[in-house]
Amino acid sequence: MKLVVRVKLLPTPVQAAALEATLHTCNEAATWAAEVAFEENARRPLELRKHAYAEIRFRWGLGAQAAQHAIKKTCDAYTTLRANLRNGRYGRPGSRRHTRASGKPVVFRPEAAQPYDDRMLSWQHQAHTVSIWSTAGRLKGVAFTGQDGQLEVLAAHRRGESDLVCQGGKWFLIATCDIDEAALNAHPVGFLGVDLGIVNIATTSDGERHCGRRINRKREQDRNLWSKLQKKNTKSAKRRAKKYAGKEARRNKDINHKISKRIVAEAERTGRGIALEILTGIRERARLRKPQRATLHSLPFAQLGAFIAYKAKRAGVPVVYVDPAYTSQECSKCHHTARGNRPAQGVFACRVCGFVEHADHNASHNIAHRGWYVWVCGARSTAPELTLIA
Structure with missing residues (x-):
C-alpha cells in the first residue's frame, strides 16, 4: 500500500x-x-x-x-x-x-515540483537532515521536521522518488512510502453506510451526523472576504489575500481526516465494512441554483472518500462502492421509492408504510443495504494506491 x-x-x-x-x-x-x-x-x-x-x-x-x-x-x-x-x-x-x-x-x-531519486537525495533520519542536489552543488545538512508518527513511517517505509515543493515560501519534501496492508476482514458482519451531503458532510447508518452548517457559513465568509480583497486590489489587500490563500483547502483536509478516522474506527470496532456512494460526475448531475453551485464545487467529496478508503485499507476494513441513485427517495424499511417521500430537505416520510426518519440517515441505511448486496455478489475492497497523509 x-x-x-x-x-x-x-x-x-x-x-x-x-x-x-x-x-x-x-x-x-x-x-x-x-x-x-x-x-x-x-x-x-x-x-x-x-x-x-x-x-x-x-x-x-x-x-x-x-x-x-x-x-x-x-x-x-x-x-x-x-x-x-x-x-x-x-x-x-x-x-x-x-x-x-x-x-x-x-x-x-x-x-x-521537481522529483528526486536516491542518487540526488539522501536522508539522515537520526539527525533529521537531508543531502540534496542543487544547481549550486550538493547541499548537505538541510534540516527537516514533521510529526513523530509521520517521521517514523518515513524512516521505516520510504521507497522510490521524493518531490521537492515550494508553497508560499515554505519548502517541503513529499516522499512515497510503501506500507504493508493489514489482513482484510473477509467476513464482515455487515456494512456501515455513509451518505455524503452539503448540510451534513457525512451521515452514517449508526445515526452519527457530521454537520456542515458551521463549515459552510465559514466558507461563505471566506469567499466574501476574498471577493472584497480582489475588488480592492491594493498592496495591503494583496498581502492579506496571499495570507488567506489555501486556508479553506487546509481546513477541509483537516475536517475530512477527522471524519474519516472516526468512521473507519467505528467500522473496525464493530467488525463491519464501509459502503460509500459512487460520486463520479456529481457536478454534472446536480441541478442547483447559481448561489449553491460554489458550495457544491468547493466540497471535497472525493478527498473524503479517498481518506476513508486508505484508512480502511490500513485497518483491514473492506470498502465497497454502490450506485447512489434514489437512495434519498427509497424507504429503508419497505423500499418504496418515490419523490414524494421527501417532503422537506431533512425529512423522509414513506407514503406507503409511514416510516419517518431523517433523510440522510434513511439514505445511509439504503447505502449500507446496497453495500451488503454488492459484497455478496463478489465485489472486492478497493482503495487509492497513493494518498496524502500529511
Whole structure:
C-alpha cells in the first residue's frame, strides 16, 4: 500500500536560494522540453530523450539524473493532459477550451515540483537532515521536521522518488512510502453506510451526523472576504489575500481526516465494512441554483472518500462502492421509492408504510443495504494506491 508523507524543510537563506534557483532552472528546462515534444510529437521518454537530453545538459547545465527527470516530468504532463482531454475535463472536442488546451505546449510554473531519486537525495533520519542536489552543488545538512508518527513511517517505509515543493515560501519534501496492508476482514458482519451531503458532510447508518452548517457559513465568509480583497486590489489587500490563500483547502483536509478516522474506527470496532456512494460526475448531475453551485464545487467529496478508503485499507476494513441513485427517495424499511417521500430537505416520510426518519440517515441505511448486496455478489475492497497523509 502506497502512502505519501510530507515533511517540512528548514533551509538556511543560502540553501533556500540554491533550492529556488534549482526549481527555476529545472522547470525552465522542462518547459523547453515540452515545446520540443509538442513540435516533434515525441511524447514518450525514450523518444523525447533523443531530441532533448543533450541540449538540456549543455544549455542548463543539469546533471544526468536531473535531465532525465525533466524529460520524464514532461512526458507525464502530456499523459495527464491526454487523459483529461479524453475524460472531458476541458469540454467537448472542438470547443474553445478543448482546442486551447490541446493546441499548445505544456508550460511549467517556475516553482513546480521537481522529483528526486536516491542518487540526488539522501536522508539522515537520526539527525533529521537531508543531502540534496542543487544547481549550486550538493547541499548537505538541510534540516527537516514533521510529526513523530509521520517521521517514523518515513524512516521505516520510504521507497522510490521524493518531490521537492515550494508553497508560499515554505519548502517541503513529499516522499512515497510503501506500507504493508493489514489482513482484510473477509467476513464482515455487515456494512456501515455513509451518505455524503452539503448540510451534513457525512451521515452514517449508526445515526452519527457530521454537520456542515458551521463549515459552510465559514466558507461563505471566506469567499466574501476574498471577493472584497480582489475588488480592492491594493498592496495591503494583496498581502492579506496571499495570507488567506489555501486556508479553506487546509481546513477541509483537516475536517475530512477527522471524519474519516472516526468512521473507519467505528467500522473496525464493530467488525463491519464501509459502503460509500459512487460520486463520479456529481457536478454534472446536480441541478442547483447559481448561489449553491460554489458550495457544491468547493466540497471535497472525493478527498473524503479517498481518506476513508486508505484508512480502511490500513485497518483491514473492506470498502465497497454502490450506485447512489434514489437512495434519498427509497424507504429503508419497505423500499418504496418515490419523490414524494421527501417532503422537506431533512425529512423522509414513506407514503406507503409511514416510516419517518431523517433523510440522510434513511439514505445511509439504503447505502449500507446496497453495500451488503454488492459484497455478496463478489465485489472486492478497493482503495487509492497513493494518498496524502500529511
